[in-house]
Amino acid sequence: MRVITQHKLGGPEVLTIEDAPAPDPLPTEVLVRVKAIGLNPLEARLRAGEFPLIGKPPFILGWDISGVVEAAQTWRFRPGDEAFGMPLFPRAANGYAEVVSAPALHLVRKPPSLSHVEASALPVVGLTAWQGLVDLGSVVEGDRVLVHGGGGGVGHVAVQIAKALGAYVIATASGSKRQFVEELGADEVIDYTEVDFAEVVHDIDVVLDTLGGDTVARSLGVLRPGGHLVTAVAEEDSELVAKFEAAGMRFSGVAVDPDPVALRRLVELVEQGRLRVHVQETFPFDRVADAHRLLDSGHLQGKLVLTV
CATH class of the missing domain: 3.90.180.10 (Medium-chain alcohol dehydrogenases, catalytic domain)
Structure with missing residues:
Protein backbone atom coordinates (compact mmCIF):
# COMPACT_ATOMS: atom_id res chain seq x y z
CA MET A 1 0.00 0.00 0.00
CA PRO A 123 -15.96 12.49 12.48
CA VAL A 124 -13.45 14.94 14.01
CA VAL A 125 -15.54 18.07 13.50
CA GLY A 126 -18.84 16.33 14.20
CA LEU A 127 -17.71 14.64 17.40
CA THR A 128 -15.98 17.80 18.62
CA ALA A 129 -19.16 19.81 18.14
CA TRP A 130 -21.37 17.08 19.64
CA GLN A 131 -19.20 16.54 22.70
CA GLY A 132 -18.88 20.29 23.21
CA LEU A 133 -22.58 21.10 22.86
CA VAL A 134 -24.26 17.93 24.14
CA ASP A 135 -21.90 16.13 26.51
CA LEU A 136 -20.29 19.21 28.06
CA GLY A 137 -22.65 22.06 27.20
CA SER A 138 -25.89 20.14 27.85
CA VAL A 139 -27.68 22.32 25.30
CA VAL A 140 -31.46 21.95 25.36
CA GLU A 141 -34.37 23.44 23.48
CA GLY A 142 -34.66 27.18 24.04
CA ASP A 143 -31.02 27.77 24.98
CA ARG A 144 -29.13 30.63 23.41
CA VAL A 145 -25.91 29.35 21.84
CA LEU A 146 -23.00 31.36 20.43
CA VAL A 147 -20.69 29.55 17.99
CA HIS A 148 -17.39 31.28 17.27
CA GLY A 149 -16.12 30.50 13.77
CA GLY A 150 -19.46 29.37 12.40
CA GLY A 151 -18.14 28.89 8.89
CA GLY A 152 -15.22 26.62 9.76
CA GLY A 153 -14.96 22.86 10.11
CA VAL A 154 -16.22 22.43 13.67
CA GLY A 155 -18.24 25.63 13.61
CA HIS A 156 -20.45 24.87 10.62
CA VAL A 157 -21.39 21.49 12.09
CA ALA A 158 -21.94 23.01 15.54
CA VAL A 159 -24.43 25.54 14.15
CA GLN A 160 -26.51 22.72 12.70
CA ILE A 161 -26.32 20.52 15.80
CA ALA A 162 -27.37 23.41 18.04
CA LYS A 163 -30.34 24.13 15.76
CA ALA A 164 -31.30 20.45 15.78
CA LEU A 165 -31.29 20.59 19.59
CA GLY A 166 -33.76 23.48 19.44
CA ALA A 167 -31.40 26.29 20.39
CA TYR A 168 -31.39 29.89 19.22
CA VAL A 169 -28.04 30.09 17.44
CA ILE A 170 -25.80 33.11 16.97
CA ALA A 171 -22.59 32.58 14.99
CA THR A 172 -19.56 34.74 14.32
CA ALA A 173 -18.05 34.54 10.84
CA SER A 174 -16.37 36.74 8.26
CA GLY A 175 -18.65 38.63 5.90
CA SER A 176 -17.73 36.32 3.02
CA LYS A 177 -19.22 33.38 4.93
CA ARG A 178 -22.41 35.12 6.10
CA GLN A 179 -24.70 33.57 3.50
CA PHE A 180 -23.17 30.12 4.02
CA VAL A 181 -23.71 30.27 7.79
CA GLU A 182 -27.23 31.64 7.42
CA GLU A 183 -28.06 28.73 5.11
CA LEU A 184 -26.87 26.36 7.84
CA GLY A 185 -29.68 27.71 10.02
CA ALA A 186 -28.01 30.32 12.23
CA ASP A 187 -30.56 32.79 13.60
CA GLU A 188 -27.99 35.58 13.66
CA VAL A 189 -24.60 35.93 11.99
CA ILE A 190 -22.13 38.51 13.29
CA ASP A 191 -19.39 39.66 10.93
CA TYR A 192 -16.46 39.81 13.34
CA THR A 193 -14.51 42.00 10.92
CA GLU A 194 -17.14 44.72 11.29
CA VAL A 195 -18.78 44.18 14.68
CA ASP A 196 -17.46 43.38 18.16
CA PHE A 197 -19.55 40.42 19.28
CA ALA A 198 -18.94 41.35 22.93
CA GLU A 199 -20.90 44.56 22.43
CA VAL A 200 -23.98 43.08 20.75
CA VAL A 201 -24.42 39.57 22.17
CA HIS A 202 -25.86 38.86 25.62
CA ASP A 203 -27.63 36.26 27.76
CA ILE A 204 -25.89 33.29 26.16
CA ASP A 205 -26.28 29.87 27.78
CA VAL A 206 -23.43 28.12 25.96
CA VAL A 207 -20.53 29.48 23.93
CA LEU A 208 -18.68 27.03 21.68
CA ASP A 209 -15.29 28.50 20.80
CA THR A 210 -13.32 27.27 17.78
CA LEU A 211 -10.97 30.25 17.52
CA GLY A 212 -9.01 30.58 20.77
CA GLY A 213 -6.91 33.64 21.58
CA ASP A 214 -8.60 36.56 23.30
CA THR A 215 -11.99 35.40 22.00
CA VAL A 216 -12.23 33.10 25.01
CA ALA A 217 -11.74 35.76 27.69
CA ARG A 218 -13.91 38.28 25.82
CA SER A 219 -16.75 35.77 25.72
CA LEU A 220 -17.13 35.89 29.50
CA GLY A 221 -19.23 39.05 29.24
CA VAL A 222 -21.81 37.56 26.87
CA LEU A 223 -22.77 34.65 29.13
CA ARG A 224 -25.80 34.70 31.36
CA PRO A 225 -25.25 33.83 35.05
CA GLY A 226 -24.36 30.14 35.19
CA GLY A 227 -23.47 30.08 31.50
CA HIS A 228 -20.84 27.77 30.09
CA LEU A 229 -17.98 28.40 27.66
CA VAL A 230 -16.62 25.31 25.92
CA THR A 231 -13.49 25.73 23.81
CA ALA A 232 -12.30 23.26 21.20
CA VAL A 233 -8.91 24.90 20.77
CA ALA A 234 -7.72 26.63 23.94
CA GLU A 235 -6.16 24.90 26.91
CA GLU A 236 -8.01 24.74 30.22
CA ASP A 237 -6.02 27.63 31.63
CA SER A 238 -6.32 27.57 35.44
CA GLU A 239 -6.47 31.36 35.60
CA LEU A 240 -9.31 31.47 33.08
CA VAL A 241 -11.14 28.70 34.91
CA ALA A 242 -10.85 30.68 38.14
CA LYS A 243 -11.97 33.89 36.42
CA PHE A 244 -15.05 32.24 34.95
CA GLU A 245 -15.92 30.52 38.23
CA ALA A 246 -15.53 33.78 40.15
CA ALA A 247 -18.05 35.34 37.78
CA GLY A 248 -20.49 32.46 38.30
CA MET A 249 -19.76 30.85 34.92
CA ARG A 250 -18.22 27.58 33.77
CA PHE A 251 -15.22 27.08 31.50
CA SER A 252 -14.31 23.78 29.81
CA GLY A 253 -12.05 22.50 27.08
CA VAL A 254 -13.27 19.67 24.85
CA ALA A 255 -10.65 17.12 23.82
CA VAL A 256 -12.48 15.01 21.26
CA ASP A 257 -12.40 11.24 21.58
CA PRO A 258 -13.81 8.35 19.53
CA ASP A 259 -17.49 7.82 20.31
CA PRO A 260 -19.51 5.46 18.08
CA VAL A 261 -22.77 6.28 19.87
CA ALA A 262 -22.43 10.01 19.15
CA LEU A 263 -21.27 9.26 15.61
CA ARG A 264 -24.45 7.28 15.02
CA ARG A 265 -26.47 10.22 16.37
CA LEU A 266 -24.73 12.43 13.83
CA VAL A 267 -25.64 9.93 11.10
CA GLU A 268 -29.27 10.12 12.25
CA LEU A 269 -29.21 13.90 11.85
CA VAL A 270 -27.74 13.51 8.37
CA GLU A 271 -30.44 11.04 7.38
CA GLN A 272 -33.12 13.37 8.78
CA GLY A 273 -31.78 16.18 6.59
CA ARG A 274 -30.80 18.24 9.62
CA LEU A 275 -27.03 18.02 9.20
CA ARG A 276 -24.69 18.21 6.24
Whole structure:
Protein backbone atom coordinates (compact mmCIF):
# COMPACT_ATOMS: atom_id res chain seq x y z
CA MET A 1 0.00 0.00 0.00
CA ARG A 2 0.98 3.66 -0.26
CA VAL A 3 1.22 5.95 2.77
CA ILE A 4 1.85 9.65 3.22
CA THR A 5 4.63 10.07 5.74
CA GLN A 6 7.18 12.66 6.83
CA HIS A 7 10.73 12.24 8.09
CA LYS A 8 11.14 15.78 9.40
CA LEU A 9 9.00 18.66 10.62
CA GLY A 10 8.24 21.54 8.32
CA GLY A 11 5.98 22.83 5.56
CA PRO A 12 3.74 20.82 3.23
CA GLU A 13 6.79 19.81 1.18
CA VAL A 14 7.91 17.39 3.93
CA LEU A 15 4.94 15.12 3.18
CA THR A 16 6.11 12.24 1.00
CA ILE A 17 4.37 9.23 -0.53
CA GLU A 18 6.05 5.90 0.13
CA ASP A 19 5.30 2.20 -0.12
CA ALA A 20 4.70 0.32 3.13
CA PRO A 21 3.40 -3.11 4.15
CA ALA A 22 -0.30 -3.24 4.89
CA PRO A 23 -1.09 -3.59 8.60
CA ASP A 24 -2.52 -6.75 10.10
CA PRO A 25 -5.68 -6.21 12.14
CA LEU A 26 -5.56 -7.40 15.73
CA PRO A 27 -8.52 -9.10 17.40
CA THR A 28 -11.44 -6.60 17.62
CA GLU A 29 -9.97 -4.59 14.70
CA VAL A 30 -10.88 -4.23 11.04
CA LEU A 31 -8.77 -3.57 7.98
CA VAL A 32 -10.21 -0.71 5.93
CA ARG A 33 -9.44 0.01 2.27
CA VAL A 34 -9.59 3.80 2.48
CA LYS A 35 -11.61 5.76 -0.08
CA ALA A 36 -11.39 9.25 1.45
CA ILE A 37 -9.46 11.03 4.22
CA GLY A 38 -10.69 14.15 6.01
CA LEU A 39 -8.08 16.79 6.76
CA ASN A 40 -8.02 18.87 9.93
CA PRO A 41 -6.07 22.00 10.98
CA LEU A 42 -4.50 20.02 13.83
CA GLU A 43 -2.65 17.89 11.28
CA ALA A 44 -0.98 20.96 9.79
CA ARG A 45 0.21 21.93 13.27
CA LEU A 46 1.56 18.44 13.89
CA ARG A 47 3.31 18.39 10.53
CA ALA A 48 5.00 21.71 11.34
CA GLY A 49 6.01 20.69 14.87
CA GLU A 50 3.78 23.20 16.65
CA PHE A 51 2.08 20.55 18.76
CA PRO A 52 3.97 17.33 19.67
CA LEU A 53 0.93 15.09 20.09
CA ILE A 54 2.28 11.98 18.36
CA GLY A 55 6.02 12.34 18.96
CA LYS A 56 8.86 12.98 16.56
CA PRO A 57 9.01 11.98 12.86
CA PRO A 58 8.81 9.72 11.08
CA PHE A 59 5.06 9.45 11.48
CA ILE A 60 1.87 9.21 9.46
CA LEU A 61 -0.85 11.79 10.12
CA GLY A 62 -4.59 11.40 9.82
CA TRP A 63 -7.67 10.21 11.70
CA ASP A 64 -10.77 10.89 9.61
CA ILE A 65 -11.28 7.95 7.26
CA SER A 66 -14.03 6.34 5.21
CA GLY A 67 -13.71 3.16 3.20
CA VAL A 68 -14.56 -0.50 2.71
CA VAL A 69 -13.77 -3.26 5.21
CA GLU A 70 -11.35 -5.79 3.70
CA ALA A 71 -10.83 -8.02 6.73
CA ALA A 72 -12.46 -8.18 10.14
CA GLN A 73 -11.19 -9.68 13.40
CA THR A 74 -14.53 -8.92 15.00
CA TRP A 75 -18.20 -9.80 14.70
CA ARG A 76 -19.10 -6.11 14.33
CA PHE A 77 -18.18 -5.84 10.64
CA ARG A 78 -17.88 -8.12 7.64
CA PRO A 79 -15.70 -7.73 4.56
CA GLY A 80 -17.46 -5.45 2.10
CA ASP A 81 -19.09 -3.25 4.76
CA GLU A 82 -18.64 0.48 4.24
CA ALA A 83 -17.41 2.14 7.42
CA PHE A 84 -16.08 5.46 8.64
CA GLY A 85 -14.80 7.03 11.83
CA MET A 86 -11.98 8.63 13.79
CA PRO A 87 -9.92 5.71 15.13
CA LEU A 88 -7.50 5.91 18.05
CA PHE A 89 -7.48 9.69 18.49
CA PRO A 90 -5.33 11.20 20.01
CA ARG A 91 -2.90 8.32 19.35
CA ALA A 92 -1.55 8.00 15.82
CA ALA A 93 -4.04 6.19 13.58
CA ASN A 94 -1.91 6.38 10.40
CA GLY A 95 -4.93 7.64 8.51
CA TYR A 96 -3.02 9.10 5.56
CA ALA A 97 -2.80 5.68 3.93
CA GLU A 98 -4.51 3.45 1.41
CA VAL A 99 -5.19 0.82 4.09
CA VAL A 100 -5.81 1.40 7.80
CA SER A 101 -6.25 -1.02 10.70
CA ALA A 102 -8.68 0.35 13.28
CA PRO A 103 -10.60 -0.76 16.37
CA ALA A 104 -14.09 -1.81 15.30
CA LEU A 105 -15.62 0.22 18.13
CA HIS A 106 -14.13 3.42 16.68
CA LEU A 107 -16.01 3.00 13.39
CA VAL A 108 -19.65 2.98 12.32
CA ARG A 109 -21.37 1.85 9.15
CA LYS A 110 -21.52 4.46 6.41
CA PRO A 111 -25.11 5.13 5.35
CA PRO A 112 -25.99 5.40 1.64
CA SER A 113 -26.94 9.03 2.28
CA LEU A 114 -23.26 9.92 2.82
CA SER A 115 -20.60 9.63 0.15
CA HIS A 116 -17.15 8.48 1.26
CA VAL A 117 -15.94 12.07 0.84
CA GLU A 118 -18.69 13.43 3.09
CA ALA A 119 -18.29 10.62 5.62
CA SER A 120 -14.55 11.19 5.94
CA ALA A 121 -15.14 14.88 6.59
CA LEU A 122 -17.54 14.32 9.49
CA PRO A 123 -15.96 12.49 12.48
CA VAL A 124 -13.45 14.94 14.01
CA VAL A 125 -15.54 18.07 13.50
CA GLY A 126 -18.84 16.33 14.20
CA LEU A 127 -17.71 14.64 17.40
CA THR A 128 -15.98 17.80 18.62
CA ALA A 129 -19.16 19.81 18.14
CA TRP A 130 -21.37 17.08 19.64
CA GLN A 131 -19.20 16.54 22.70
CA GLY A 132 -18.88 20.29 23.21
CA LEU A 133 -22.58 21.10 22.86
CA VAL A 134 -24.26 17.93 24.14
CA ASP A 135 -21.90 16.13 26.51
CA LEU A 136 -20.29 19.21 28.06
CA GLY A 137 -22.65 22.06 27.20
CA SER A 138 -25.89 20.14 27.85
CA VAL A 139 -27.68 22.32 25.30
CA VAL A 140 -31.46 21.95 25.36
CA GLU A 141 -34.37 23.44 23.48
CA GLY A 142 -34.66 27.18 24.04
CA ASP A 143 -31.02 27.77 24.98
CA ARG A 144 -29.13 30.63 23.41
CA VAL A 145 -25.91 29.35 21.84
CA LEU A 146 -23.00 31.36 20.43
CA VAL A 147 -20.69 29.55 17.99
CA HIS A 148 -17.39 31.28 17.27
CA GLY A 149 -16.12 30.50 13.77
CA GLY A 150 -19.46 29.37 12.40
CA GLY A 151 -18.14 28.89 8.89
CA GLY A 152 -15.22 26.62 9.76
CA GLY A 153 -14.96 22.86 10.11
CA VAL A 154 -16.22 22.43 13.67
CA GLY A 155 -18.24 25.63 13.61
CA HIS A 156 -20.45 24.87 10.62
CA VAL A 157 -21.39 21.49 12.09
CA ALA A 158 -21.94 23.01 15.54
CA VAL A 159 -24.43 25.54 14.15
CA GLN A 160 -26.51 22.72 12.70
CA ILE A 161 -26.32 20.52 15.80
CA ALA A 162 -27.37 23.41 18.04
CA LYS A 163 -30.34 24.13 15.76
CA ALA A 164 -31.30 20.45 15.78
CA LEU A 165 -31.29 20.59 19.59
CA GLY A 166 -33.76 23.48 19.44
CA ALA A 167 -31.40 26.29 20.39
CA TYR A 168 -31.39 29.89 19.22
CA VAL A 169 -28.04 30.09 17.44
CA ILE A 170 -25.80 33.11 16.97
CA ALA A 171 -22.59 32.58 14.99
CA THR A 172 -19.56 34.74 14.32
CA ALA A 173 -18.05 34.54 10.84
CA SER A 174 -16.37 36.74 8.26
CA GLY A 175 -18.65 38.63 5.90
CA SER A 176 -17.73 36.32 3.02
CA LYS A 177 -19.22 33.38 4.93
CA ARG A 178 -22.41 35.12 6.10
CA GLN A 179 -24.70 33.57 3.50
CA PHE A 180 -23.17 30.12 4.02
CA VAL A 181 -23.71 30.27 7.79
CA GLU A 182 -27.23 31.64 7.42
CA GLU A 183 -28.06 28.73 5.11
CA LEU A 184 -26.87 26.36 7.84
CA GLY A 185 -29.68 27.71 10.02
CA ALA A 186 -28.01 30.32 12.23
CA ASP A 187 -30.56 32.79 13.60
CA GLU A 188 -27.99 35.58 13.66
CA VAL A 189 -24.60 35.93 11.99
CA ILE A 190 -22.13 38.51 13.29
CA ASP A 191 -19.39 39.66 10.93
CA TYR A 192 -16.46 39.81 13.34
CA THR A 193 -14.51 42.00 10.92
CA GLU A 194 -17.14 44.72 11.29
CA VAL A 195 -18.78 44.18 14.68
CA ASP A 196 -17.46 43.38 18.16
CA PHE A 197 -19.55 40.42 19.28
CA ALA A 198 -18.94 41.35 22.93
CA GLU A 199 -20.90 44.56 22.43
CA VAL A 200 -23.98 43.08 20.75
CA VAL A 201 -24.42 39.57 22.17
CA HIS A 202 -25.86 38.86 25.62
CA ASP A 203 -27.63 36.26 27.76
CA ILE A 204 -25.89 33.29 26.16
CA ASP A 205 -26.28 29.87 27.78
CA VAL A 206 -23.43 28.12 25.96
CA VAL A 207 -20.53 29.48 23.93
CA LEU A 208 -18.68 27.03 21.68
CA ASP A 209 -15.29 28.50 20.80
CA THR A 210 -13.32 27.27 17.78
CA LEU A 211 -10.97 30.25 17.52
CA GLY A 212 -9.01 30.58 20.77
CA GLY A 213 -6.91 33.64 21.58
CA ASP A 214 -8.60 36.56 23.30
CA THR A 215 -11.99 35.40 22.00
CA VAL A 216 -12.23 33.10 25.01
CA ALA A 217 -11.74 35.76 27.69
CA ARG A 218 -13.91 38.28 25.82
CA SER A 219 -16.75 35.77 25.72
CA LEU A 220 -17.13 35.89 29.50
CA GLY A 221 -19.23 39.05 29.24
CA VAL A 222 -21.81 37.56 26.87
CA LEU A 223 -22.77 34.65 29.13
CA ARG A 224 -25.80 34.70 31.36
CA PRO A 225 -25.25 33.83 35.05
CA GLY A 226 -24.36 30.14 35.19
CA GLY A 227 -23.47 30.08 31.50
CA HIS A 228 -20.84 27.77 30.09
CA LEU A 229 -17.98 28.40 27.66
CA VAL A 230 -16.62 25.31 25.92
CA THR A 231 -13.49 25.73 23.81
CA ALA A 232 -12.30 23.26 21.20
CA VAL A 233 -8.91 24.90 20.77
CA ALA A 234 -7.72 26.63 23.94
CA GLU A 235 -6.16 24.90 26.91
CA GLU A 236 -8.01 24.74 30.22
CA ASP A 237 -6.02 27.63 31.63
CA SER A 238 -6.32 27.57 35.44
CA GLU A 239 -6.47 31.36 35.60
CA LEU A 240 -9.31 31.47 33.08
CA VAL A 241 -11.14 28.70 34.91
CA ALA A 242 -10.85 30.68 38.14
CA LYS A 243 -11.97 33.89 36.42
CA PHE A 244 -15.05 32.24 34.95
CA GLU A 245 -15.92 30.52 38.23
CA ALA A 246 -15.53 33.78 40.15
CA ALA A 247 -18.05 35.34 37.78
CA GLY A 248 -20.49 32.46 38.30
CA MET A 249 -19.76 30.85 34.92
CA ARG A 250 -18.22 27.58 33.77
CA PHE A 251 -15.22 27.08 31.50
CA SER A 252 -14.31 23.78 29.81
CA GLY A 253 -12.05 22.50 27.08
CA VAL A 254 -13.27 19.67 24.85
CA ALA A 255 -10.65 17.12 23.82
CA VAL A 256 -12.48 15.01 21.26
CA ASP A 257 -12.40 11.24 21.58
CA PRO A 258 -13.81 8.35 19.53
CA ASP A 259 -17.49 7.82 20.31
CA PRO A 260 -19.51 5.46 18.08
CA VAL A 261 -22.77 6.28 19.87
CA ALA A 262 -22.43 10.01 19.15
CA LEU A 263 -21.27 9.26 15.61
CA ARG A 264 -24.45 7.28 15.02
CA ARG A 265 -26.47 10.22 16.37
CA LEU A 266 -24.73 12.43 13.83
CA VAL A 267 -25.64 9.93 11.10
CA GLU A 268 -29.27 10.12 12.25
CA LEU A 269 -29.21 13.90 11.85
CA VAL A 270 -27.74 13.51 8.37
CA GLU A 271 -30.44 11.04 7.38
CA GLN A 272 -33.12 13.37 8.78
CA GLY A 273 -31.78 16.18 6.59
CA ARG A 274 -30.80 18.24 9.62
CA LEU A 275 -27.03 18.02 9.20
CA ARG A 276 -24.69 18.21 6.24
CA VAL A 277 -20.94 18.45 6.22
CA HIS A 278 -19.59 20.93 3.71
CA VAL A 279 -16.48 19.96 1.77
CA GLN A 280 -14.77 23.02 0.30
CA GLU A 281 -12.42 21.06 -1.93
CA THR A 282 -11.13 17.56 -2.59
CA PHE A 283 -7.59 16.60 -3.59
CA PRO A 284 -6.25 13.30 -4.95
CA PHE A 285 -3.96 11.36 -2.62
CA ASP A 286 -0.78 12.40 -4.44
CA ARG A 287 -1.61 16.10 -4.06
CA VAL A 288 -1.54 16.06 -0.29
CA ALA A 289 1.06 18.86 -0.20
CA ASP A 290 -1.30 21.14 -2.15
CA ALA A 291 -4.10 20.27 0.25
CA HIS A 292 -1.90 21.15 3.22
CA ARG A 293 -0.95 24.48 1.65
CA LEU A 294 -4.63 25.35 1.57
CA LEU A 295 -5.03 24.00 5.10
CA ASP A 296 -2.20 26.29 6.21
CA SER A 297 -3.96 29.31 4.74
CA GLY A 298 -6.74 29.10 7.34
CA HIS A 299 -10.22 30.61 7.02
CA LEU A 300 -11.59 27.51 5.31
CA GLN A 301 -15.28 27.02 4.68
CA GLY A 302 -16.04 23.55 6.01
CA LYS A 303 -13.53 20.77 5.31
CA LEU A 304 -10.85 19.55 2.89
CA VAL A 305 -10.70 15.89 1.84
CA LEU A 306 -8.16 13.61 0.15
CA THR A 307 -9.56 10.99 -2.22
CA VAL A 308 -7.80 7.66 -2.55
